[in-house]
Structures are given as C-alpha cells and as structure tokens.
Amino acid sequence: MAKAKIAVNGYGTIGKRVADAVKAQDDMEVVGVSKTKPNYEASVAHRLGYDIYTLAENVEAFEKAGMPAAGTIEEMLEKSDLVVDCTPGGIGEKNKPMYEKVGIKAIWQGGESHTISDFSFNAESNYEQAVGRDLTRVVSCNTTALCRAISAIDRELEVNKVRVSLTRRAVDPNEIKKGPVDAIVLNPVKLPSHHGPDVRSVLPHINITTAATKVPTTLMHVHTVNMDVNKDCTAEDVKNIFGSQSRIRLIGDGITSTAEIIEYARDIGRPRHDMWELCIWSESITVTEKELYFFHAVHQESIVVPENVDAIRAMMELESDGSKSIEKTNKAIGLSNK
Ligand SMILES: NC(=O)C1=CN([C@@H]2O[C@H](COP(=O)(O)OP(=O)(O)OC[C@H]3O[C@@H](n4cnc5c(N)ncnc54)[C@H](OP(=O)(O)O)[C@@H]3O)[C@@H](O)[C@H]2O)C=CC1
Numbered sequence: 001m002a003k004a005k006i007a008v009n010g011y012g013t014i015g016k017r018v019a020d021a022v023k024a025q026d027d028m029e030v031v032g033v034s035k036t037k038p039n040y041e042a043s044v045a046h047r048l049g050y051d052i053y054t055l056a057e058n059v060e061a062f063e064k065a066g067m068p069a070a071g072t073i074e075e076m077l078e079k080s081d082l083v084v085d086c087t088p089g090g091i092g093e094k095n096k097p098m099y100e101k102v103g104i105k106a107i108w109q110g111g112e113s114h115t116i117s118d119f120s121f122n123a124e125s126n127y128e129q130a131v132g133r134d135l136t137r138v139v140s141c142n143t144t145a146l147c148r149a150i151s152a153i154d155r156e157l158e159v160n161k162v163r164v165s166l167t168r169r170a171v172d173p174n175e176i177k178k179g180p181v182d183a184i185v186l187n188p189v190k191l192p193s194h195h196g197p198d199v200r201s202v203l204p205h206i207n208i209t210t211a212a213t214k215v216p217t218t219l220m221h222v223h224t225v226n227m228d229v230n231k232d233c234t235a236e237d238v239k240n241i242f243g244s245q246s247r248i249r250l251i252g253d254g255i256t257s258t259a260e261i262i263e264y265a266r267d268i269g270r271p272r273h274d275m276w277e278l279c280i281w282s283e284s285i286t287v288t289e290k291e292l293y294f295f296h297a298v299h300q301e302s303i304v305v306p307e308n309v310d311a312i313r314a315m316m317e318l319e320s321d322g323s324k325s326i327e328k329t330n331k332a333i334g335l336s337n338k
C-alpha cells in the first residue's frame with residue numbers, strides 16, 4: 001500500500017516531534033515541513049533531510065541564508081494527502097481556508113478551538129470516531145493527559161465526577177521572551193480553566209471541573225486529580241488499571257519531582273528527553289469510599305505526539321482498530337513504559 005503523504009505546517013516544539021514520529025512509521029511519510037524564519041531549527045531540519053517550505057514572501061530569505069526552500073507552503077500542501085498544522089495557537093484557524101482551497105485533510109492542535117473541526121481527538125478515548133474524517137483537532141497536552149487517565153478509569157470503574165488542580169509550566173525550555181519568572185499566576189482566575197470543557201469535547205459524559213495556575217518552570221505540568229467512581233475499588237485496583245495502559249507510566253523509585261522524571265527520560269535515552277507517557281505517581285494513588293486521588297506529570301512537549309500519528313492513521317483509514325494503531329505507533333517511535 002502507498003504511504004500516506006503528510007505535510008507538517010509549523011516546525012516548532014510540536015511540529016519537529018510530529019515530523020520525526022511520522023518519519024518513523026512504515027505507512028506514512030513526511031512530504032515537507034514549514035518554517036517562516038531560516039533560523040537554527042530550519043538549519044537542523046535541513047540537516048535531518050526534511051524539505052522545508054515557507055511563506056511565498058520568505059522564499060528569498062531562506063535562499064539568502066543558504067538553506068533554499070523547496071517551495072511555498074501551498075506547494076507542499078498540493079503534494080500531500082493530509083496536513084498536520086503545528087503553527088502557534090490562532091494561526092491554524094487562519095490557515096483553514098488554504099487547506100479547504102487545496103482540498104486536503106487537516107489536523108490541528110490544542111491551541112485552536114474545538115469548533116475548528118467540530119471533533120476533538122484522543123486515541124484512547126475516541127479513535128474509532130476519527131476513522132475517515134477530514135478534519136480533527138488533537139487536544140492539548142493537559143487535556144490529553146486527563147483523557148488518558150479518565151478513559152482508563154471510566155472503562156473499568158465508571159467515572160462519576162472529576163476535580164483537578166493543574167500546576168502548569170510557564171513556557172517551553174526554548175522560549176526566552178515569556179514568563180512568569182517570579183510569580184504564581186492564576187491562569188485563569190475564574191473557574192473552570194479551558195481543560196475541563198476541553199476534556200468534555202472528547203468525553204462529553206464526564207462531569208469535570210479544572211482550575212489552573214502557572215509557575216516558573218519549563219519541564220512539565222503537574223495535576224492533582226480527585227475522581228469519584230461508581231464501583232468499589234482499592235488503590236491496588238487503580239494501579240493495575242493504570243499499569244495496563246501503554247501510554248501511562250507508573251512513577252516510583254524515589255522520584256518526587258518533574259526534574260527527576262526528565263533526568264530519567266535522559267537516562268533511558270529518549271530523544272530530546274521526551275516522555276510521551278502520562279506519568280502517574282504510584283504511591284500517590286489513594287482511594288477512600290469510591291473517591292480516588294493521585295498526582296500525575298505531563299511532558300507538554302511530547303505527550304500529544306503519538307496522538308497525532310494515530311489521528312493521521314485513523315483519518316487516512318490505514319487502521320480501523322485504535323488499539324492496533326496505538327501499538328504500531330508506540331513500537332515505531334520506541335515508546336515502551338517497561
Ligand atoms: N508547546 C507545547 O507545550 C504544546 C503546544 N500545543 C499546541 O501545538 C501548537 C503549536 O505549538 P508549539 O509547537 O508550541 O509552537 P511553536 O511556537 O514552538 O512552533 C510553531 C511553529 O510554527 C511556525 N509558524 C509560525 N507561523 C507560521 C505560519 N504562518 N505558517 C507556517 N508556520 C508558521 C513557526 O516557525 P518560525 O519559528 O519559523 O516562525 C514554528 O516552527 C499550538 O496550537 C499549541 O497550543 C499542544 C500541546 C503542547
């Protein structure tokens with residue numbers, strides 16, 4: 001079968017990882033990636049062998065910088081079956097008419113609103129509903145984390161209610177112009193943060209409220225989760241449920257911080273220290289009368305990456321069974337939580 005031809009529009013934190021993950025699969029290939037500036041990231045993309053496309057007005061700047069563009073973004077789209085839009089939040093919306101004009105399937109990220117595609121995706125939660133779709137949004141890192149944990153528990157114990165307090169990393173490690181540097185910011189002040197409604201865009205039957213703050217760190221987000229379920233269970237039952245999920249990693253061995261999780265990712269040789277799995281602290285799992293509590297950490301730069309690959313596979317009808325796609329994606333990128 002011919003490989004699905006994928007364009008990655010926006011080669012930043014998410015786009016560079018999506019491109020590498022697509023490249024690792026045997027049923028899809030990267031046609032090209034796009035950048036607006038011929039900077040160090042473009043230079044690395046060149047070295048990695050990606051064709052770089054850019055805005056028509058920037059083609060000359062790439063030429064001058066000694067990394068000639070392969071063409072314009074529109075030309076990249078013309079050669080592709082599906083575009084993964086990884087541009088900054090809000091730009092994806094502006095790109096939609098261009099995708100419609102070319103008649104290409106499109107995936108957006110969590111920085112765009114649900115209405116951009118009227119369908120929001122998480123592989124563990126609703127893969128089958130994405131099969132054959134033309135437009136999809138992969139929900140944000142925090143929402144992906146919550147969907148993974150909630151779906152796993154909901155299937156076994158029926159979730160009744162979820163309350164989450166999120167401590168969000170301020171910016172990604174390479175961002176030098178944003179903060180906070182010395183503050184805890186209520187983000188937003190009013191409840192709920194966008195994550196609760198976002199979870200409901202994937203799992204509409206879940207009663208969830210979320211509140212979020214931002215703190216001066218770049219590595220990961222941390223959530224304090226409180227969940228009511230309908231069935232009796234023990235902490236051991238919950239650990240077993242989470243332990244059976246390929247994209248959830250139970251954390252122990254003395255790790256009490258995001259810094260140590262990232263060090264662990266480095267030690268096990270993960271590319272760019274990526275931790276694609278949702279990291280749940282095993283010892284934090286506590287159950288009192290059908291009420292669960294636990295802490296988990298989210299590597300914002302990478303958790304949505306395997307989800308994008310699965311969304312492509314569903315939309316391109318390369319695999320109709322979600323669990324088979326998840327297994328295939330995991331294997332190709334080297335995701336093993338053992
Ligand atoms: N970073 C994170 O933690 C997460 C982000 N997301 C979501 O993923 C999306 C992308 O975020 P992120 O990767 O962080 O963003 P980045 O700012 O890291 O990367 C954006 C990329 O888009 C390129 N770009 C900017 N404008 C255009 C344009 N008009 N056309 C084509 N390319 C353009 C930039 O190129 P150049 O630098 O050359 O201008 C850059 O390569 C957002 O929706 C975000 O909310 C989801 C989960 C986690």
Ligand SMILES: O=C(OP(=O)(O)O)[C@H](O)COP(=O)(O)O
Pocket residue numbers: 110111140141142143168170171195300
């Ligand atoms: O998708 C993310 O977070 P979110 O789940 O809080 O929307 C990423 O961490 C990007 O968030 P940012 O908008 O703080 O850069």
